[in-house]
Amino acid sequence: MHSLETTILTIGQQARIASRALAQLSHDARNHILLAMAEEMDGSQTEILEANARDVEAGRERGLSEAMIDRLTLTEARLQSLAQDIRDVAALPSPVGETIREWTRPNGMRIVKRRTPIGVIGIIYESRPNVTSDAAVLCIKTGNAVILRGGSEAIHSNQALASALQRGGNRAGLPENSVQLIPTTDREAVRLLAEMDAFVDLIVPRGGRSLIETVVRYARMPVIKHYHGVCIAYVDKDADFSMAQSIVLNGKTQRPGVCNALESLLVHKDIAAEFLPALAEHLREAGVELRGDAATQKILAPHVRAATEEDWSTEYLSLILAIRVVDDLDAAIAHIEKYGSHHSDVIITAHSETAERFLREIDSATVYWNASTRFSDGGEFGFGAEIGISTDKLHARGPMALEELTTYKYVIYGDGQIRS
Amino acid sequence: MHSLETTILTIGQQARIASRALAQLSHDARNHILLAMAEEMDGSQTEILEANARDVEAGRERGLSEAMIDRLTLTEARLQSLAQDIRDVAALPSPVGETIREWTRPNGMRIVKRRTPIGVIGIIYESRPNVTSDAAVLCIKTGNAVILRGGSEAIHSNQALASALQRGGNRAGLPENSVQLIPTTDREAVRLLAEMDAFVDLIVPRGGRSLIETVVRYARMPVIKHYHGVCIAYVDKDADFSMAQSIVLNGKTQRPGVCNALESLLVHKDIAAEFLPALAEHLREAGVELRGDAATQKILAPHVRAATEEDWSTEYLSLILAIRVVDDLDAAIAHIEKYGSHHSDVIITAHSETAERFLREIDSATVYWNASTRFSDGGEFGFGAEIGISTDKLHARGPMALEELTTYKYVIYGDGQIRS
Numbered sequence: 001m002h003s004l005e006t007t008i009l010t011i012g013q014q015a016r017i018a019s020r021a022l023a024q025l026s027h028d029a030r031n032h033i034l035l036a037m038a039e040e041m042d043g044s045q046t047e048i049l050e051a052n053a054r055d056v057e058a059g060r061e062r063g064l065s066e067a068m069i070d071r072l073t074l075t076e077a078r079l080q081s082l083a084q085d086i087r088d089v090a091a092l093p094s095p096v097g098e099t100i101r102e103w104t105r106p107n108g109m110r111i112v113k114r115r116t117p118i119g120v121i122g123i124i125y126e127s128r129p130n131v132t133s134d135a136a137v138l139c140i141k142t143g144n145a146v147i148l149r150g151g152s153e154a155i156h157s158n159q160a161l162a163s164a165l166q167r168g169g170n171r172a173g174l175p176e177n178s179v180q181l182i183p184t185t186d187r188e189a190v191r192l193l194a195e196m197d198a199f200v201d202l203i204v205p206r207g208g209r210s211l212i213e214t215v216v217r218y219a220r221m222p223v224i225k226h227y228h229g230v231c232i233a234y235v236d237k238d239a240d241f242s243m244a245q246s247i248v249l250n251g252k253t254q255r256p257g258v259c260n261a262l263e264s265l266l267v268h269k270d271i272a273a274e275f276l277p278a279l280a281e282h283l284r285e286a287g288v289e290l291r292g293d294a295a296t297q298k299i300l301a302p303h304v305r306a307a308t309e310e311d312w313s314t315e316y317l318s319l320i321l322a323i324r325v326v327d328d329l330d331a332a333i334a335h336i337e338k339y340g341s342h343h344s345d346v347i348i349t350a351h352s353e354t355a356e357r358f359l360r361e362i363d364s365a366t367v368y369w370n371a372s373t374r375f376s377d378g379g380e381f382g383f384g385a386e387i388g389i390s391t392d393k394l395h396a397r398g399p400m401a402l403e404e405l406t407t408y409k410y411v412i413y414g415d416g417q418i419r420s
Numbered sequence: 421m422h423s424l425e426t427t428i429l430t431i432g433q434q435a436r437i438a439s440r441a442l443a444q445l446s447h448d449a450r451n452h453i454l455l456a457m458a459e460e461m462d463g464s465q466t467e468i469l470e471a472n473a474r475d476v477e478a479g480r481e482r483g484l485s486e487a488m489i490d491r492l493t494l495t496e497a498r499l500q501s502l503a504q505d506i507r508d509v510a511a512l513p514s515p516v517g518e519t520i521r522e523w524t525r526p527n528g529m530r531i532v533k534r535r536t537p538i539g540v541i542g543i544i545y546e547s548r549p550n551v552t553s554d555a556a557v558l559c560i561k562t563g564n565a566v567i568l569r570g571g572s573e574a575i576h577s578n579q580a581l582a583s584a585l586q587r588g589g590n591r592a593g594l595p596e597n598s599v600q601l602i603p604t605t606d607r608e609a610v611r612l613l614a615e616m617d618a619f620v621d622l623i624v625p626r627g628g629r630s631l632i633e634t635v636v637r638y639a640r641m642p643v644i645k646h647y648h649g650v651c652i653a654y655v656d657k658d659a660d661f662s663m664a665q666s667i668v669l670n671g672k673t674q675r676p677g678v679c680n681a682l683e684s685l686l687v688h689k690d691i692a693a694e695f696l697p698a699l700a701e702h703l704r705e706a707g708v709e710l711r712g713d714a715a716t717q718k719i720l721a722p723h724v725r726a727a728t729e730e731d732w733s734t735e736y737l738s739l740i741l742a743i744r745v746v747d748d749l750d751a752a753i754a755h756i757e758k759y760g761s762h763h764s765d766v767i768i769t770a771h772s773e774t775a776e777r778f779l780r781e782i783d784s785a786t787v788y789w790n791a792s793t794r795f796s797d798g799g800e801f802g803f804g805a806e807i808g809i810s811t812d813k814l815h816a817r818g819p820m821a822l823e824e825l826t827t828y829k830y831v832i833y834g835d836g837q838i839r840s
Contacts, residue, residue, distance in 0.1 A: 020757065024781060105802055109791055118813055119783065197636075201813050216617075216640050222814040243836040250838035337440065359831050361444060363539065371529055371834025380839065381830075382525060393538055393621050393827045394642040395815040407813045410801075411779050414791025416663040418670035419800070 004184065008192040011147055012199030014177035015120040019145035021175035023117045027094045033172045034090035034137060040168025041083040041133070044160070045076060051160035052129065059153050067257075071127050072153055082133045085385075089137050092384045095403045096143050110413040115406045117143030119201040122193050124149045124215060126207035129157035135204075136165050136179045138387050142405040145178045147200065149193060151207070152185035159183075187214075194218035204400075206388055224400065227391040228315040229259035229343035231373040234332040234358065235275060236349035237268040243370060244348040245279050248321075250372040251346070253286045257317045259389060260344050260376040264312060264322040266332045272325045273299050280304075288319045295325035312339040329354055333361050340364065343391055344373040344398075365391065365398035424604065428612040431567055432619030434597035435540040439565035441595035443537045447514045453592045454510035454557060460588025461503040461553065464580070465496060471580035472549065479573050491547050492574055502553045505805075509557050512804045515823045516563050530833040535826045537563030539621040542613050544569045544635060546627035549577035555624075556585050556599045558807050562825040565598045567620065569613060571627070572605035579603075607634075614638035626808055644820065647811040648735040649679035649763035651793045654752040654778065655695060656769035657688040663790060664768040665699050668741075670792040671766070673706045677737045679809060680764050680796040684732060684742040686752045692745045693719050700724075708739045715745035732759040749774055753781050760784065763811055764793040764818075785811065785818035 022030075041048075052074040059069055098115040105111065121144045123135040132148055139146035150158040162181040169179065182189050190211075194203060197220035204224050205215040212225055233251060235244045251262030267275060272295065280290060280300050291307040292300060304323070311322040312335070326332045336345050346368035347358040355369040366376045376399060378386025383401035390396040396404035442450075461468075472494040479489055520533040541564045543555040552568055559566035570578040582601040589599065602609050610631075614623060617640035624644050625635040632645055653671060655664045671682030687695060696719050700710060704723060711727040712720060724743070731742040732755070746752045756765050766788035767778040775789040786796045796819060798806025803821035810816040816824035 020781075020783070023783070103802065105800070109795065111801060116783070220636050222642060222812070240836070246836065246838055254839055361440075363440070363443070363536070364829065366830040366832060368832045369834060371832055371837040372839050374839035375529065375832065375837065376830075380525070381531060382523065392642070397827055398830050407817055409784065410786040410796075410818050412786060412788045412791055412795065414789060416660070416666065417791040417795065418666055419674055419792050419794035 004186060004188055005192060007184070008182070008189055008196065011180050011182065012120070012193075012196045015145040015147050015180060016199045018175045018177040019117065019119045022140070022145055022178050023119075023143045025143065025173075027096070029173060030094070030141060030143065031090040033140060033169045033174045034086055036172035037137065037140075037165045037168040038083040038086035038090070040164045040171070041079060041086065041161075044164040044167075045079050048079060048157065048160040048164060049074060049076070051156035054156045055129075055154050064153065068127060068153070072129065072157070074129060074157060078130070082130055085134065086137050089141050089385050092141070092402065094141060095406050100408055107417050108415065109417050112411045112413070113408050114411050115403075115408050118405060118407050120145045120147065120199055121405065122147045122149065122200045122203040124190060124193070124203065124205045124207065124211065126151040126211060127153055129154040129161055131206060132158045132161040132181070133165060135387060136162070138385055138402065138405060140169070140174070140178060142402055144405060147180050147182065147193065149182040149189060155185055190214055191218045195220055197221040204387060222395065224390050224396050225392050226259075226388040228341055229261070229389070229391070230263045230313055230315050230339065230341040231260055231344045231346075232264045232266060232336050232340050233262050233346045233348065233373070234266040234326075234336070235268065235271070236329065236347060236351065236354055237270040238351040238354060239271070239275075239348040240350055241275055241278075244275065245282060247346065247348055247370070247372050248279060249282055249286065251374055252283065252288055252321050253319065254372075254374055256319050259315070260373050261317070262321065262373060263314065263316055264324070264339070266324050266326045266335055267296075268332075269295070269325050269327055272296070276300055276323070283321060286319070288321050290321055290323060292323040293325060296323045299325075313341075315341070329357060333358065336362055336364075341391065343389070344368065344376040346371065346373050365389070424606060424608055425612055427604070428602070428609055428616065431600050431602065432540070432613075432616045435565040435567050435600060436619045438595045438597040439537065439539045442560070442565055442598050443539075443563045445563065445593075447516070449593060450514070450561060450563065451510040453560060453589045453594045454506055456592035457557065457560075457585045457588040458503040458506035458510070460584045460591070461499065461506065461581075464584035464587075465499050468499060468577065468580040468584060469494060469496070471576035474576045475549075475574050484573065488547060488573070492549065492577070494549060494577060498550070502550055505554065506557050509561050509805050512561070512822065514561060515826050520828055527837050528835065529837050532831045532833070533828050534831050535823075535828050538825060538827050540565045540567065540619055541825065542567045542569065542620045542623040544610060544613070544623065544625045544627070544631065546571040546631060547573055549574040549581055551626060552578045552581040552601070553585060555807060556582070558805055558822065558825060560589070560594070560598060562822055564825060567600050567602065567613065569602040569609060570605075575605055610634055611638045615640055617641040624807060642815065644810050644816050645812050646679075646808040648761055649681070649809075649811070650683045650733055650735050650759065650761040651680055651764045651766075652684045652686060652756050652760050653682050653765070653793070654686040654746075654756070654767045655688065655691070656749065656767060656771065656774055657690040658771040658774060659691070659695075659768040660770055661695055661698075664695065665702065667766065667768055667790070667792050668699060669702055669706065671794055672703065672708055672741050673739065674792075674794055676739050679735075680793050681737070682741065682793060683734065683736055684744070684759070686744050686746045686755055687716075688752075689715070689745050689747055692716070696720055696743070703741060706739070708741050710741055710743060712743040713745060716743045719745075733761075735761070749777060753778065756782055756784075761811065763809070764788065764796040766791065766793050785809070
C-alpha cells in the first residue's frame with residue numbers, strides 16, 4: 001500500500017480506538033484535560049511562536065497578502081487568548097450524557113434518548129492556526145477524537161500547537177491519539193481522509209470553496225459545510241428609517257470580511273426615494289461602494305454604478321453593497337430565495353404581519369426581524385463556543401457549537417419484553 | 421444536454437418550487453391533502469392492481485424468487501392497508517412549526533429555534549411498491565417535496581400509485597410536483613439525482629448494499645443510510661435464564677428476515693454449559709442452524725458447526741445463529757464493537773452495574789437491557805410511522821420518523837439591536 005494511504009489509515013484506526021476511550025471519561029476528567037492543555041499552551045509559547053515565525057517568513061517569501069499574513073500570525077497575546085478560550089470551554093456545561101427525551105411504552109419498556117459523542121471528527125481547514133486549538137478543544141469537550149488537517153502555510157504552527165495540546169492532554173489522562181494532526185499537506189491526504197468512512201464519522205471543512213468542493217466530492221461520511229454567506233437586508237415600507245439605517249450600516253461595515261456581513265440591500269419602492277439618499281451618504285462616508293439596479297441608480301445618481309446579475313449573488317467580503325428597489329414583500333422574498341445563500345437575512349419593518357411572513361417564508365438558517373445579521377454567531381447566540389456556522393440543513397444549521405458535536409442513542413430498559 | 425439530464429434537472433427544479441409552496445401550507449391543509457390521497461388510493465384500486473399484475477407477470481418471466489414476487493405483489497387488502505396507513509399519518513401530530521427552544525439574550529434579542537421542513541427529499545428504493553406511498557405520505561405530512569425513484573421490477577405499480585397520490589393530492593390543493601416519480605429506471609438517473617445538490621436536500625436510499633454504495637459514491641448532499649443490522653445479544657452470568665432464552669428466541673425466530681433480528685449470541689463462560697443446551701434445543705426446534713466457536717461446539721456437540729471469522733459479522737437474515745462463549749463483559753463489548761453493525765444490541769442480566777456499563781459503552785443506535793432487539797422500529801417506539809431505521813449517526817440515528825424529516829431554523833426577534 002502507498003505510504004500516505006498507510007499513514008492516513010493508521011491515523012483513522014488510532015482515532016477510532018481513542019474515541020472509544022474518550023467517550024467513557026467523565027465530564028470532570030475531560031475538563032481536567034482541557035485545563036492541562038491550556039496550561040501547556042501557556043508553557044509552550046516560545047516554541048509555538050518560533051514555529052509560527054517560520055511559517056510567517058515562508059509566507060512572506062511566497063508573497064502571501066498582508067491579510068493572509070495577519071491571519072497566519074500568532075503573538076503572545078493571541079496565544080494567551082487561545083489558552084483562555086480553552087479555560088472558557090472547560091467551564092461550559094457539557095451536553096454529553098444529557099437525556100433528550102424519555103418515555104415508557106405500554107408494554108413497560110422505558111426508552112431514553114440520550115446525547116452521546118459522535119466518535120471521530122475530521123476538521124479540514126486553511127491558514128488560521130488558531131483553528132487547531134479551537135477545533136481540538138471543542139471535540140475533546142464533547143468526547144470526540146479529532147483528526148486535524150491544516151493548510152500548508154501554517155504547518156509548523158499547527159504542529160507546535162497540536163504537540164502542546166497533546167502533551168498537556170496526555171499528562172492529564174487524555175487517551176493517546178485523541179488529537180492527531182495529519183503530518184503532511186499533500187492534497188491527496190484530504191481525499192484519503194474523506195473516503196475513510198470506516199473510521200471518520202463526520203468531516204467539517206472550514207475554508208474556501210475549492211477545499212469544500214474537494215471534500216464534498218470524495219466524502220463518504222456526513223460533511224457539514226461552512227459555505228459563504230450572501231446575507232440580505234430588506235427594508236420594508238413600514239420600517240423605522242433610523243433603525244433600518246443602523247442595521248444596514250452595522251451589517252455592512254462593522255466587519256465586512258465575515259460570512260454574516262450584509263452583501264445586498266432590498267428597499268420597498270414606496271420609501272426608496274426617501275430612505276436611500278441619507279443611507280447612501282452614511283455608507284459612502286464609511287467607504288462603501290454602491291452598486292444598484294436602475295431604480296436605485298436613478299435615486300442615487302451619480303454615486304452608484306450599475307449592478308450586474310452576478311452582483312446579486314456575490315459575497316463581496318469587502319466594502320461593497322448591492323442595492324435593489326423591490327415592489328413589495330413578495331418580490332423581496334423571491335429575490336432572497338433566488339440570490340441569497342440561506343445563511344442570515346433580515347427584514348426591517350414595524351409591521352408584525354409583514355415580518356411574520358418574512359420569517360416564515362425565508363428558508364434560511366437564521367432569519368431576523370429588526371436586528372443585525374452580524375449576530376449569527378455561536379458566542380452571540382449564547383452558546384459559549386463555536387465550531388463554525390453551518391450552511392447545511394441537516395444535523396447542524398446555523399451557528400454550530402457543543403450540542404452539534406454530539407449525536408444520540410436510544411437506551412432501552414426492559415424486564416423481559418419480547419415482540420409478538 | 422443529454423435528455424435524461426434535462427429530465428432529472430427539471431424534476432429537481434420543479435420539486436424545489438413545490439417545496440416552497442408546500443412549506444407554507446397549514447397542518448390542516450396538509451392533512452386534508454393526505455385524506456384525499458387515501459380516498460383516491462381506494463378509488464384507484466383496479467388501475468393499481470392491473471399495473472401491479474403487469475409487474476408481477478414480468479417478474480415471473482424474469483425468474484424472480486417467490487420471496488421477491490411476494491414483496492412485489494399488491495392485493496386489495498394490501499392497498500386498503502396502505503390507504504389506512506395514510507389516514508393514520510394524517511391523524512398524527514405534526515412536528516413542523518414546533519418551538520424546539522426559545523431564549524432571550526441580554527441585549528433583548530429573542531431567539532426561537534423552530535422546526536421546519538427540510539425541503540426536497542429524494543427516496544431511492546427497490547422492489548416493494550408500498551414505499552411509493554409510505555415515503556410520499558411522510559414527506560408531505562412534514563411539508564417536504566419528494567422525488568421518488570423505485571426499482572425497475574415495480575415500475576408500473578409505482579407509476580400507478582404515484583398517479584393516484586398526485587390526483588388525490590392535487591384535488592385537495594397539493595402544490596404541483598410535490599410528489600414526482602422519476603419516469604425511468606435507468607441507473608444513470610440515480611447518479612444524476614445524487615449529484616443535484618442545488619435542488620435536493622437529502623437522499624434516503626432504501627435497498628441493498630450496492631444501491632446504497634452507488635448513492636454514497638455520488639451524493640453531494642446528506643445521505644441517510646439504512647444499512648444492514650448485525651444485532652448481537654449478550655447473556656451475562658447474572659442473567660435470568662428463562663428471560664434470556666425468550667429474548668434470544670424472539671430476536672432470532674420471530675421474523676428472521678429483518679434488520680433488527682438477532683444474528684449472533686455471546687454467552688458468559690461461567691453459565692455457558694448450563695444455559696446453552698436448553699436454548700439450543702429450542703432453537704433447533706424452531707429450525708435454527710447453529711454455528712459456534714470452539715467452546716460452544718464443545719458444549720453443544722454434535723449440533724453445531726464451526727463458525728468462521730466471517731460469521732461474526734454476517735447478517736444472515738435467515739434461521740442461522742452464530743454463538744460465542746466470552747470471558748466477561750469486556751470481551752462481549754469488544755466483540756460487539758468489532759463485529760456488530762451498531763444497529764441494535766442487547767444485554768440480558770439481572771445486575772444493574774453490568775447492564776449500565778453495557779448500555780454506556782456499546783456505541784449502537786439502540787442498546788437494550790432485558791428486551792428484544794425486535795423493538796427497534798418506529799411503530800414500536802411509539803412514533804406512529806417510520807421511514808426506516810438509520811444506521812448513520814448524524815441527524816437521524818435508529819428509527820427515523822416524522823421528526824427526522826424536519827430541520828430547524830433560528831428566528832430572531834429584535835428591536836434594532838446591532839453588534840458593537
